[in-house]
Amino acid sequence: MADALTEARNDKDARVLHLQWESGAKRALSYAVARGYCPCAHCQGHGAGPRKFIASDAALIGIKAVGHYALQLQWSDGHATGIYTFDYLRELPERAP
Numbered sequence: 001m002a003d004a005l006t007e008a009r010n011d012k013d014a015r016v017l018h019l020q021w022e023s024g025a026k027r028a029l030s031y032a033v034a035r036g037y038c039p040c041a042h043c044q045g046h047g048a049g050p051r052k053f054i055a056s057d058a059a060l061i062g063i064k065a066v067g068h069y070a071l072q073l074q075w076s077d078g079h080a081t082g083i084y085t086f087d088y089l090r091e092l093p094e095r096a097p
């Protein structure tokens, strides 16, 4: 069973997405990291290989639950196609490169 996400809170002042999982795990993902590692095909391409990082100062303006496995994040630059699975959110690096 995947570790379900129980909380996603958007702190607009700190530009951080606060996440908490059922297991008690917690993370504070900066907008730069979350937007930079957008998992959509447009940002990541279709090939395998290392995760791509897209530098951006976009703000997080919307969070939508996708089923019971992912979040769709909406950014102020108009980008909203990234489906971030709960596992992906846990695997993201702490900081932007």
Ligand SMILES: [Zn+2]
Residues within 6 Å of the ligand: 038, 039, 040, 041, 042, 043, 044, 079, 081, 082
């Ligand atoms: Zn994307």
